[in-house]
Amino acid sequence: MQYDVIVIGGSYAGMAAALQLLRARRSVLVIDAGQRRNRFAAHSHGFLGQDGADPAEIAASARRQLQAYQTLNWIDGVADVASGQKDEFTVGLRDGAQYSGRRLLFATGVSDTLPAIDGLQQRWGVSVFLCPYCHGYELDRGRIAVIATGLMSLHQAQLLPEWGEVTLFTNGAVVPDEAVSADLGARGVTIEQTPIARIEDHADVVLSDGRRLPFAGIFTASRNAPATPVAQSLGCALSETPFGTQIQTDDAKQTSVPGAFACGDAARVPHSLSLAVADGAWAGASLHRSLVWPDA
Template sequence: MNPETYDAVIVGGSYAGMSAALPLARARRRILVIDGGKRRNRFVEASHGFLGQDGRHPADIAADARKQLLRYATVQWIEGDAVHASGEFDAFQVALEDGTSYAARRLILATGVTDELPNIAGLAERWGKSVFICPYCDGYELNEGRIGVIATGPMGVHQALLLPDWGTTTLFMNGHAMPEQAEVDHLTARGVRIETGVVCQIDGRATIVLEDGRRFEQDGIFTGPRMRLSSPLAAQLGCDIDDSAFGEMIRTDGMKTTSVKGVYACGDATQGAKSVAIAVGDGYMTGAVAHRSLIFD
């Protein structure tokens, strides 16, 4: 084996990627983490729902994790964007923007997703501050206040049905078709109000303005952005990619193996449910599976 070949290269140094690196590091495997520094939750001030870290700034959680990971002598870290990947089992190559290339026996893709937000004036500026996606992450802090849900498709009904546990909820259809009658009945039973008008602007902290001029002051807003993979590497390697209700996702089996032998994927790029806690657990299992592959495959 070429001494310049890493046991594993992990692309993505956020929560899932670092967690995947940890079991490999503890097995004293030589690994490289390549990170572009664009955590998906970089827009928020506090991360919630991760036991032991609840309410901390997400950047602080990530910084502590990186410091702990780099205590292991076999871990190397490079800041930069991986732009190309190729190769096959036991002989993969990952290249950076500057042309530098790294060889690996296994690849772990923890490359994340990018949120494609609804094209509504004022929404992007409030993303992660008063406009959110996950009620489990951000609903509690609204203190049972007024919550608006802006539909971007069928998942709007799903969000609206969840959110009454966190506050008084209004579903803004924003030009989308009304839900089926059974869904309307379920929404009504949950106390959800439905507004059919088109949203043209978000004003103030979280005021929803409709095209007809009506204004609905909210304490927080939830919406479901379309998600696309943040990196082309999975496609370049030939990994199967699914088009889900949430957007693009790298297809993996129950052991986080992609359709390409020797390539694993974890974190937001592989599943609909997304949070720091989920990413950490998902990444750790992926790293352990990749380590076993180095022994048994």
């Protein structure tokens, strides 16, 4: 069987795209590896109508709604490779299965590479965060740490005083110039240059000189890349962003390979659940139009 569309990635963006296509009565195969980026978080915030909800339940509810459409097929599996061209794509799964489709949509999400600090990764999504709009309010104006990874961390440190008292740990990753230092000082941000030894307890920063500084939460700017290289296997170009790399797309969410589209965190910045859903919905509608007007 040849599907109208194969969606690689069944999280929020992929499902939002699939919904538009299913409602256009197109045959859709969703291949999902089951690795939502926010799987470590107990609550989702800032998503209208779902503020404070369990992100796993948001995803499960969306999947149940998609499964009400008869033209959906859903496979839990890992897509390793994509090949072919417009109207003749093939996707190969890790278990050896292969599927064909007229169009492809990459909604793979991204991986997060964090600073190599003992104890940081284990607290990702629990007391270590990226987005203040998603997690800042719940810190209740408490003390906030920002661990620098590059220039974007200076932006984080300038913004986060909206949510609490901020300390910027440069940790050898960035040196604020005089103007930025003055701006941070005017915002009440403390700059700490002593290297970090490890993170302990809820969000305690232990420095190399032995000092222990407790915080309500920690923010850091992770480096991102598409969660899997499946889009690259097809030849899709990547582009650089302040956060890492993403799949390059045009305004209609089509990649550098005609007939292959991409959406969500893997194909846009900045990142959030709300923005991923919106991006997916637009990608689904644009992809449908490419089926209706294939020569446009």
